[in-house]
Amino acid sequence: xxxxxxxxxxxxxxxxxxxxxxSRALHGTGASSxxxxxxxxxxxxxxxxxxxxxxxxxxxxxxxVAFAVADIGNPVxxxxxxxxxxxxxPHGYRVVVMSTGHTVxxxxxxxxxxGSGFVDGLIxxxxxxDDVLVExxxxxxxxxxxxxxxxxxxGIDSVSTDSTAGIGQAxxxxxxxxxxxxxxxxxxxxxTPGAARQRGFDAATSAPLFAGDHAETERADDFxxxxxxxxxxxxxxxxxxxxxxxxxxxxxxxxxxxxxxxAGELGLSVPRDVAVTGMDDTEIGRVFQPSLTSxxxxxxxxxxAAAQLVLDRVGDVVGPAQQIAIGPHLAVRESTTPLxxxxxxxxxxxxxxxx
Amino acid sequence: xxxxxxxxxxxxxxxxxxxxxxSRALHGTGASSxxxxxxxxxxxxxxxxxxxxxxxxxxxxxxxVAFAVADIGNPVxxxxxxxxxxxxxPHGYRVVVMSTGHTVxxxxxxxxxxGSGFVDGLIxxxxxxDDVLVExxxxxxxxxxxxxxxxxxxGIDSVSTDSTAGIGQAxxxxxxxxxxxxxxxxxxxxxTPGAARQRGFDAATSAPLFAGDHAETERADDFxxxxxxxxxxxxxxxxxxxxxxxxxxxxxxxxxxxxxxxAGELGLSVPRDVAVTGMDDTEIGRVFQPSLTSxxxxxxxxxxAAAQLVLDRVGDVVGPAQQIAIGPHLAVRESTTPLxxxxxxxxxxxxxxxx
DNA sequence: AGATCAACTGGAAACGTTTCCAGTTTCCGA
DNA sequence: TCGGAAACTGGAAACGTTTCCAGTTGATCT
Numbered sequence: 001x002x003x004x005x006x007x008x009x010x011x012x013x014x015x016x017x018x019x020x021x022x023s024r025a026l027h028g029t030g031a032s033s034x035x036x037x038x039x040x041x042x043x044x045x046x047x048x049x050x051x052x053x054x055x056x057x058x059x060x061x062x063x064x065v066a067f068a069v070a071d072i073g074n075p076v077x078x079x080x081x082x083x084x085x086x087x088x089x090p091h092g093y094r095v096v097v098m099s100t101g102h103t104v105x106x107x108x109x110x111x112x113x114x115g116s117g118f119v120d121g122l123i124x125x126x127x128x129x130d131d132v133l134v135e136x137x138x139x140x141x142x143x144x145x146x147x148x149x150x151x152x153x154x155g156i157d158s159v160s161t162d163s164t165a166g167i168g169q170a171x172x173x174x175x176x177x178x179x180x181x182x183x184x185x186x187x188x189x190x191x192t193p194g195a196a197r198q199r200g201f202d203a204a205t206s207a208p209l210f211a212g213d214h215a216e217t218e219r220a221d222d223f224x225x226x227x228x229x230x231x232x233x234x235x236x237x238x239x240x241x242x243x244x245x246x247x248x249x250x251x252x253x254x255x256x257x258x259x260x261x262x263a264g265e266l267g268l269s270v271p272r273d274v275a276v277t278g279m280d281d282t283e284i285g286r287v288f289q290p291s292l293t294s295x296x297x298x299x300x301x302x303x304x305a306a307a308q309l310v311l312d313r314v315g316d317v318v319g320p321a322q323q324i325a326i327g328p329h330l331a332v333r334e335s336t337t338p339l340x341x342x343x344x345x346x347x348x349x350x351x352x353x354x355x
Numbered sequence: 356x357x358x359x360x361x362x363x364x365x366x367x368x369x370x371x372x373x374x375x376x377x378s379r380a381l382h383g384t385g386a387s388s389x390x391x392x393x394x395x396x397x398x399x400x401x402x403x404x405x406x407x408x409x410x411x412x413x414x415x416x417x418x419x420v421a422f423a424v425a426d427i428g429n430p431v432x433x434x435x436x437x438x439x440x441x442x443x444x445p446h447g448y449r450v451v452v453m454s455t456g457h458t459v460x461x462x463x464x465x466x467x468x469x470g471s472g473f474v475d476g477l478i479x480x481x482x483x484x485d486d487v488l489v490e491x492x493x494x495x496x497x498x499x500x501x502x503x504x505x506x507x508x509x510g511i512d513s514v515s516t517d518s519t520a521g522i523g524q525a526x527x528x529x530x531x532x533x534x535x536x537x538x539x540x541x542x543x544x545x546x547t548p549g550a551a552r553q554r555g556f557d558a559a560t561s562a563p564l565f566a567g568d569h570a571e572t573e574r575a576d577d578f579x580x581x582x583x584x585x586x587x588x589x590x591x592x593x594x595x596x597x598x599x600x601x602x603x604x605x606x607x608x609x610x611x612x613x614x615x616x617x618a619g620e621l622g623l624s625v626p627r628d629v630a631v632t633g634m635d636d637t638e639i640g641r642v643f644q645p646s647l648t649s650x651x652x653x654x655x656x657x658x659x660a661a662a663q664l665v666l667d668r669v670g671d672v673v674g675p676a677q678q679i680a681i682g683p684h685l686a687v688r689e690s691t692t693p694l695x696x697x698x699x700x701x702x703x704x705x706x707x708x709x710x
Numbered sequence: 711a712g713a714t715c716a717a718c719t720g721g722a723a724a725c726g727t728t729t730c731c732a733g734t735t736t737c738c739g740a
Numbered sequence: 741t742c743g744g745a746a747a748c749t750g751g752a753a754a755c756g757t758t759t760c761c762a763g764t765t766g767a768t769c770t
Contacts (some may be wrong), residue, residue: 051472115360117360294439
């Protein structure tokens, strides 16, 4: 750690010119080339680098954007974070990672804390939403973009996907490959994704296409492998009158892996006896054995879109609340199809289905 | 977005007291209770919340710490990030995520950028290190903690682990279960971890314990599943004179998963025909089938330790460079032992061996 | 009663930067 | 040669906060 940094004032003194000119010279705005030369030299000699705080105070810009989620460790959020960082960094914006906590109240606290002005914008993906939160977001002193539910009509910029339809795609695929007795392992219903996915499953299994077939739901305590394992044990041991389940739709990839493990415990082979689908299309699902058929909700794309949106807003782009929808699409892999050539399903091959 | 935020000056006016008293009242330092009451009320009426930038400028503290790695998506770094955030947030510190890029030069740029003073400290885990970087870190205007190599002797605070010894533990375990022809799938040798792990494998396989047995290395282009798959294909098809490999040590969990997939392609069963060990003890390895025996390098602990260290330093704790070492330990799971009760190996059961 | 002290308050400076404004020079065309 | 515009420069204010310093009050002790 060297002693202390040089300030613009010192550069000005060294160059023997005014503070104003020094600032201008370093920004290349309206300064003679002689001046620029002189100031540059002085700055270089002193190893000057501008102070972000002083600059922020004056410009009323922090060049920081916050990204807040309940659980930074979740692979989906990691993907978003990566995408957000990739979009923002080239524009000189830093990314601050924050936690929403698991309750609506703590998320509201977070949004209110934006009042202290440490970021120019916020990208948040709340697990749960209510009116208070919506109101807090609308009152926030900086632009906020929500990833998750569509909140366009509440006047909030949002990036959403249609996980309801996504579950529909998974069910349709299972029906297509001849499965007729489908179980659903969902996470908590009081979360935004949990509720949406339940609607998707209920809708898909009450559609004409599915008529005469059998469907049941089991709920996991959580969106984790362990919870999925527990729930799947309960589900698969139910053994309904219609006959054993020949497919299970899981509400995300981690739950799906729990399901596959439970199937293994019961001596069931995946996909022969039970086909399994996940959701989110995560790395972990792609490399799993069997590799996981999964509904991609475009986490990276959603992250990118949200970052772009917040970038527009902090760049003073005004206008009505935007709503960007990323369509879900199914990536079919081993867990619903007989294994042919495992190597083809690896991430390196970057399979992408059409959106 | 509401109009514009209230400032301390406005609170002071509203309360009809001086700016100084207002500040003191809100901080509870040396103000009469009447004063506190009055100012609190005014602040509440105006919905005042203190401006982080103004405060930073004056206090010369940003209450931010940066965490920089090459690849934010890597599970190991995600674990560290989570741990760092958990330690720092309760102390009122925010975490800024940054990318070191993949070269030493870009990492040096990053460290130099600390000169603009947007954070109070940095935690960095560089893939590659050289003298220029060491020098840049030493000259940095804020405390820097390096996760990775031990740099105590260079006068740099660091949190390290002994992945060399860790690989030794893996080899010892394999020998113990009777494996004699051990392959090693390593990542690039010009990275800090790659080099250390190679040393570990070479040392372990030239130790007396290993005398008479067979060892060979294959190098992957990268620390990813795809690269591991490729490398393992090459390794396992070598078929040395000493007989086929009955164990493979992989330099991290992702490579290990590639190895298991390659073994599957060749009709080899894991762990019966080939035992496989990974390193880093990631979630993905824990839930994989077969669950992965892996050398834990305590990513969370390293993150926590680094965060604590940087917290001490920004809290003006002076003293000689610290070096905190986190010992590696082996978590034995299915990939090196016959499967008994898969459920026991899930993360929910939180198995932890002694350090 | 006078002096000493503690408790509290307000004025003002300081942190480092950008930018408005006014002033000076230079140059060009009439 | 002169007027005016253009190009450039410097002074000073402003962003919002904390804290030093000096001053005022009220109480306690001798």
